[in-house]
Amino acid sequence: MAFTPTALNLPPYPFKITLKENQHFIFDEVRKKHLVLTPEEWVRQHFIHYLIRDKKFPRSLIQIEGGLSLNQLQKRTDIVIFNTAGERIMVIECKAPAVKISQGVFDQAARYNSVHQAKWLVVTNGLKHCYAQIDHEASKFLFFEELPEYGML
Numbered sequence: 001m002a003f004t005p006t007a008l009n010l011p012p013y014p015f016k017i018t019l020k021e022n023q024h025f026i027f028d029e030v031r032k033k034h035l036v037l038t039p040e041e042w043v044r045q046h047f048i049h050y051l052i053r054d055k056k057f058p059r060s061l062i063q064i065e066g067g068l069s070l071n072q073l074q075k076r077t078d079i080v081i082f083n084t085a086g087e088r089i090m091v092i093e094c095k096a097p098a099v100k101i102s103q104g105v106f107d108q109a110a111r112y113n114s115v116h117q118a119k120w121l122v123v124t125n126g127l128k129h130c131y132a133q134i135d136h137e138a139s140k141f142l143f144f145e146e147l148p149e150y151g152m153l
Contacts, residue, residue, distance in 0.1 A: 005042055006097060008126035013049040030062055039096035043126035044078055047094055057081060057150040077112050081120075081150075089153055090120035101128045120153065 005017075016027035017037060024037040026045055035041055048064070051057035063080045081090035093109035095101070101123055109123050113134070121141070123130040132141040 005037070008043065008046050008097065009128070010046045010050050010126060011054060013046065013053070015045060015049075028064070030059055030064055039098065040094055043096065043124060044094040046126055047092065047124055048079065051079075051081070051150075055147055055149045077116065080116060080118070083153075088116045088118045090122060091116050091118045092122040092124070095123070095125040097126050099125050101125055101130055106130060106132075122147065 018025050018027075018034065025034040026037045026041060027033070028035050028045065028048075030048060044064070048062065051062065052059055061082045061084070063077075063082065065076050065078060077091055078094040079090075079092035080088050081092070083089045091109060091113045093105070093112065095105060099105065106121075106123050109121055113121050117136060119134055119136075121132045121134055129147070131144040131147045133144065134141055
């Protein structure tokens with residue numbers, strides 16, 4: 001069954017969506033390829049456009065679906081943002097709109113970030129966004145209502 005795109009709590013963007021063999025695909029402008037349009041991919045693509053167009057994140061410093069090893073298991077990080085020195089500064093976990101942003105979802109993203117040690121952690125389902133700056137030494141999170149532009153990180 002094909003996914004029907006729904007409105008999200010993010011600005012609308014002019015996506016390139018195609019239909020092939022009864023399957024919808026969305027063009028990923030960062031990876032330069034068509035991907036199956038799932039609810040999670042819909043959120044991920046919106047958030048990537050939000051980062052680039054609204055928050056001025058350099059496209060070249062965005063890594064999508066990077067692998068990581070956590071407790072000897074291979075996992076996948078949705079989006080990792082780097083600074084110009086090549087350091088990871090933000091980990092973003094995207095969920096489908098139907099997935100509630102709960103403590104468990106935030107904890108999953110925090111576990112992934114324990115490998116990356118980024119200073120920012122973002123969790124979104126496209127409807128609700130959780131932005132946290134992390135003090136790794138004190139093991140504390142400082143939550144923000146709005147994500148700063150890239151130059152303010």
